[in-house]
Amino acid sequence: MFALNPRVVGAIAGKELRSFLGNPTGYVFLTLFIATSAAAAFLDDGFFSRNLADLATLNRMMPALLVFFVPAITMNTWSEERRSGTDELLLTLPVHDGEVVLGKYLGALIVYTVGLLFSLTHIGVLAYLGEPDPGLMFSTYLGYWLLGALFVAVGMAGSMFASNATVAFILGALGCSGLVFSGAAPWSSGLVGVLLIAGVIALLFYVFTGLAQGAGLSALVGAAGALVLWFAMPEQFPGVFAGLSAPEHFASFGEGMVRLGDVVYFLGGAWATLVLCGLLLGRRHW
Numbered sequence: 001m002f003a004l005n006p007r008v009v010g011a012i013a014g015k016e017l018r019s020f021l022g023n024p025t026g027y028v029f030l031t032l033f034i035a036t037s038a039a040a041a042f043l044d045d046g047f048f049s050r051n052l053a054d055l056a057t058l059n060r061m062m063p064a065l066l067v068f069f070v071p072a073i074t075m076n077t078w079s080e081e082r083r084s085g086t087d088e089l090l091l092t093l094p095v096h097d098g099e100v101v102l103g104k105y106l107g108a109l110i111v112y113t114v115g116l117l118f119s120l121t122h123i124g125v126l127a128y129l130g131e132p133d134p135g136l137m138f139s140t141y142l143g144y145w146l147l148g149a150l151f152v153a154v155g156m157a158g159s160m161f162a163s164n165a166t167v168a169f170i171l172g173a174l175g176c177s178g179l180v181f182s183g184a185a186p187w188s189s190g191l192v193g194v195l196l197i198a199g200v201i202a203l204l205f206y207v208f209t210g211l212a213q214g215a216g217l218s219a220l221v222g223a224a225g226a227l228v229l230w231f232a233m234p235e236q237f238p239g240v241f242a243g244l245s246a247p248e249h250f251a252s253f254g255e256g257m258v259r260l261g262d263v264v265y266f267l268g269g270a271w272a273t274l275v276l277c278g279l280l281l282g283r284r285h286w
Contacts, residue, residue, distance in 0.1 A: 008095050009103040016107025020073065026111070033069050033115045040065065041122050053130030055122060055140055059254035062144060063180045063247045066151050069115075071172030073108050074155030079168040097281045101274055105156060112148045116141065136256040143253025146266035147246060151176045153273035160280050179269075183245025186238040190230050193241035198223035203276065 020026040041047065041058035050056065120141075126132040158171030182192040201222030230237045242248075249262040 004096070004099055004102065008099045009106065012095075012100060012103025013107040013110065016077065016104050017110055019076070020107070020111050021114075029069065029072055030115050030118060033065075034118050034121070036065060036069075037062070037119050038122060038125075042125060053126045053132040054136060054254075055126070056254060058122070059140065059143075059250070063147060063250060066148055067173055067176045067180055070112065070148060070151040070176060071155045071158065071169045073111050074152055074159050074172055075165045075169040076159070077104050077108055077156050077168075078159040079162050079165050097278050101156075101277045101281060105153060105274055105277075108152045108156065109149060112152055113145065116144055116148070133256070139253045139256050139258050142258065143250050143262075146253070146263065147250050150179070150246065150266045150269045150273075153270040153277075154179065157273050157277055157280075160277060179244060179246040181245075183242045183248050186235075186242075189238035189242040189245075192244065193237060194223050194226040194230065196241065196244075197226040203280070206280075 037058060040061040041055055044057040047057045123132060123137050126137075154175040155172035158173075158175050159168040161171055162168040178192045178195065181188045183189060198219040199222075202216070202219035205218040226237075246266075249265045252259050252262055
């Protein structure tokens with residue numbers, strides 16, 4: 001066991017925060033995020049026809065919006081380090097892999113949190129139009145934050161596999177979209193299950209053998225096995241992976257309920273993904 005050094009974690013998080021907010025792209029992201037979420041919240045005809053001071057229209061769109069906006073935050077987390085070659089310097093410093101992963105994660109999460117704080121202007125609009133319930137607004141924004149916390153971890157994992165920011169964005173968006181669409185229909189749940197099993201087997205092969213050239217074959221074997229299970233259990237197999245649906249776990253927050261199981265889903269998913277990032281980073285030392 002080891003103790004994380006808060007100063008090291010804070011220094012890495014600060015570096016990530018400065019690199020994002022020190023770039024005009026960061027402010028473009030914040031502006032687009034606020035404008036797009038406001039449009040989703042208030043430009044839908046359903047907002048006025050419901051005659052309720054809440055963010056139900058935004059709640060339906062928020063998971064899909066974050067599929068695009070969160071990977072924009074995380075795409076440079078690792079890919080830029082690899083492209084510029086500074087990852088080799090970082091790995092030779094006297095810091096633990098867990099401190100590096102946690103520092104980068106916190107830096108990206110702070111950027112997302114800043115965007116959420118600016119979007120609190122939506123509550124001001126609701127207050128102008130009606131009387132929003134404070135408890136409902138708290139649970140809704142807690143749900144937004146937890147959803148983003150999970151997606152930031154997934155986006156970081158995607159960034160670890162690419163030295164190109166565009167590829168890292170695509171990988172992060174694919175990972176987040178899998179969590180969004182896994183519960184949309186049985187076929188989508190089954191497809192997510194097949195891809196997840198294939199990916200886990202490929203990653204385990206790489207982590208424990210260090211042979212990247214054999215990971216593709218391992219993924220194909222895992223996908224074939226998952227497809228066999230899907231056809232053998234056409235109802236049970238998709239049902240298992242439907243529980244990974246992020247919108248379903250988020251829905252209770254938009255209704256004013258904070259359920260322990262949903263909190264565990266988001267925080268546990270983020271923790272598991274960060275552990276995976278730590279394993280992949282540690283693999284590079286071997």
